[in-house]
Amino acid sequence: MPVEPPVVSARTLPEAYELLAADALTPIAGGTDLMVRITGEIGEPPERLLDIGHLDALRGIGLTPGGHALSIGALATWTRIRHDPLARLHLGALAEAAATIGAAQIQNRGTLGGNVVNASPAGDSLPVLLAADSVFVLGSRPGERRVAAVDFWTGYRQTARRADELLLRAEVPLVDGRRVCFRKVGTRRAQAISKVVLAVAWRTAGDDPTWRDVRVAMGSIAAVPVRIPSVETLLEGSVPDGGLASRAGDALREAIAPIDDVRSTADHRRLVSGRILRRLIEDAV
Ligand SMILES: Cc1cc2nc3c(=O)[nH]c(=O)nc-3n(C[C@H](O)[C@H](O)[C@H](O)COP(=O)(O)OP(=O)(O)OC[C@H]3O[C@@H](n4cnc5c(N)ncnc54)[C@H](O)[C@@H]3O)c2cc1C
Structure with missing residues (x-):
């Protein structure tokens, strides 16, 4: 039975943190995994959604201050990652993986953060991020914390993310050679x-x-x-x-x-x- 869960929207990160702290909300980014769940055909549909699509702080791809890591915002889409010069230069394997994810429509909407947090064992970016010793940066009202990819996926579709946290970005250390x-x-x-x-x-x-x-x-x-x-x-x-x-x-x-x-x-x-x-x-x- 299809459901239409209510959606609240956040314009800023602090606003998103407040909403997540106050209520049981499921973040929605591109929706390419969640929309399948909303039909109720696969697992429990989410009850209330938090639209994070306007949070520009989660969108960019760049180098971290000091230039030691590639930083990929959770809202970076597969299309963006495929074509981003820095992503291609420093983690070409991720751009290759992005090119295999669904078709153009899915690549235009689906995000790195959605793939990582959805935690499907078949998620194509996950082994690349794991092999590259990536670190995930999570944010919530109390502050930010970092979780290594090797510790992030804790069980079938389970992650180390708490319900009041957003995935902000993946940081991939740059290593010579x-x-x-x-x-x-x-x-x-x-x-x-x-x-x-x-x-x-x-x-x-x-x-x-x-x-x-x-x-x-x-x-x-x-x-x-x-x-x-x-x-x-x-x-x-x-x-x-x-x-x-x-x-x-x-x-x-x-x-x-x-x-x-x-x-x-x-x-x-x-x-x-x-x-x-x-x-x-x-x-x-
Ligand atoms: C037709 C089709 C083909 C597909 N093909 C592939 C494929 O080939 N390979 C593959 O790996 N995947 C595939 N997928 C799955 C999906 O497209 C990807 O996993 C995509 O990256 C999900 O991103 P999204 O932004 O759409 O996630 P959403 O559906 O918005 O969210 C997915 C989950 O992540 C959570 N979430 C999202 N962003 C955040 C955040 N920043 N912080 C905290 N939680 C967050 C949501 O609450 C939800 O639980 C396919 C899906 C479809 C429908």
Whole structure:
């Protein structure tokens, strides 16, 4: 049964914080996830909404003061991220992920903040943000706090965000010599919810091709986006070649216990996960 929850709107951040502190409100940004819930067909529909779409403080993409991190406002849309020069320069993998999210209509409305807080295990940006050691900045009436991506998704569609908080932005540390790569497997090349999402980050120093600070992050295989420590350890301190790419793919298949669901079987997820990691490493070297 479709519902039409009442909507209140905030023009400023302090106003939004007051409203969230006073009442049980569900923030609505682009609405591309929430509108599906409003029909009542998937889970409990929200009772009252807080429209945050006018909060310009949540919109920008830039460098943090001091230039140590890329700051992406929670209201940045996928279209904006796809085309933003700073996002493309410092986290091209996120721009690549943005290009795979829904079609143009979804990319024009859907936001980074909505993807992160919605916390679907299939959310395409989540493994990229996790692999890049991102930090989420949350704001509420008492002030701001920072939560590392690795601590943010606490269970199936659960996050560390309190009900009175807004996600303000994601901060992605800028690291010399770092690369972040993204792969997604869906039923087809476009407009497909992921069966498997993979993001791999590593750093090299100068002419030395040794991989350091390796992060292997995956989505759609468990209740939350996860890192794969055994594969990170295998790749850490190595100079990957075809043989190591192949061993890493095998190790990933061993390490994961994917879910069976309507989109894919666990066996298929395991098989393609190993294959896309192998190819990602082969392409990188
Ligand atoms: C047809 C279709 C195709 C899609 N394809 C993909 C896809 O390929 N890949 C993918 O990852 N996703 C996909 N999605 C899901 C969705 O588009 C994305 O998750 C999108 O980024 C959600 O952003 P939004 O602004 O629309 O979120 P909303 O629907 O507005 O909000 C989602 C959730 O986040 C909360 N929220 C939003 N912003 C904030 C904030 N700043 N602070 C606190 N809480 C907040 C809301 O309360 C809500 O719980 C698809 C959706 C549709 C309908």
